[in-house]
Amino acid sequence: NIGFFNGEFIDINKAVIPIDERGHQFGDGVYEVVKTYHSVPLLLDEHLERFEKSATAIHIRLPYKKAELKSIIVEGIERAGLENAEVYFQVTRGIAPRNHLFPDVPPSFTLTVKPARKIAERNYESGVQTIIVEDDRWAKCHIKSLNLLPNILAKQNAVNSGNFEAIYEKDGFIAEGTSSNVFVVKNAVLYTTPLTSNILPGITREAILQIAKEEGIESKEERFTKDFLMNADEAFISSTSVEVLPIRTVDGQIIGSGNPGEMTKKLHQLFKGLC
Numbered sequence: 001n002i003g004f005f006n007g008e009f010i011d012i013n014k015a016v017i018p019i020d021e022r023g024h025q026f027g028d029g030v031y032e033v034v035k036t037y038h039s040v041p042l043l044l045d046e047h048l049e050r051f052e053k054s055a056t057a058i059h060i061r062l063p064y065k066k067a068e069l070k071s072i073i074v075e076g077i078e079r080a081g082l083e084n085a086e087v088y089f090q091v092t093r094g095i096a097p098r099n100h101l102f103p104d105v106p107p108s109f110t111l112t113v114k115p116a117r118k119i120a121e122r123n124y125e126s127g128v129q130t131i132i133v134e135d136d137r138w139a140k141c142h143i144k145s146l147n148l149l150p151n152i153l154a155k156q157n158a159v160n161s162g163n164f165e166a167i168y169e170k171d172g173f174i175a176e177g178t179s180s181n182v183f184v185v186k187n188a189v190l191y192t193t194p195l196t197s198n199i200l201p202g203i204t205r206e207a208i209l210q211i212a213k214e215e216g217i218e219s220k221e222e223r224f225t226k227d228f229l230m231n232a233d234e235a236f237i238s239s240t241s242v243e244v245l246p247i248r249t250v251d252g253q254i255i256g257s258g259n260p261g262e263m264t265k266k267l268h269q270l271f272k273g274l275c
């Protein structure tokens, strides 16, 4: 386990974050999660691009250029000596006495490299149970903000009731999961929620759409309802952590045949080909 804070590689277990760090006090920052396969970070450029967009959206200037960020990340991966790692990094508005107003201090950059969390194989074999919840998040869900309180509460609530993920419904349409994007397959067409400020532009989501295009699979970025999802032939969630994970049930109702669908399995196989 390797850590990095404001210019130095550190021992994660000994690291102390200053009390007046704004990430710690306000959640005043943005983050990314990247996974490595055979020690290579997957889709790193895409993640770095989104990181920059998130930071710009909240008026934080990244303390490093893209090439510098890359070399810190690569060095962290090397130091950790892990093949399959989860690389987490965040930038915050810096360290300054608590005050809502932006301080005139440099931003803080933190990175950790840890073993990738494992998703149990049975989840891929049988699909996961999900619930639909009202979207109670803020209005800028396209920003990968550190503020994850609604997501944490919804995910815990889902798991406490025997589910894997909670899926947000907003204004009568499916938005995304607490930490995933949602796809539906209906009559051999792939559907996913369009990019608006209602959802995070998932890097995995984009890779799947690209794969579908290359494979000649028709895809539509169109909003759809809970009813459409429940009557799907197949459904799955996507994220850096879970890749492509079949949905077995939504609010207790079985989706399609109840087993992971052919299109879902094919897209997951092709996605793994990128790793």
Ligand code: PLP
Binding pocket: 033, 176, 177, 178, 179, 180, 181, 199, 200, 201, 202, 203, 204, 205, 238, 239, 240, 241
């Ligand atoms: N939506 C939300 C709210 C997320 O937090 C995440 C990732 O954690 C995703 C979607 C999936 O994004 P990605 O594929 O870039 O991991």
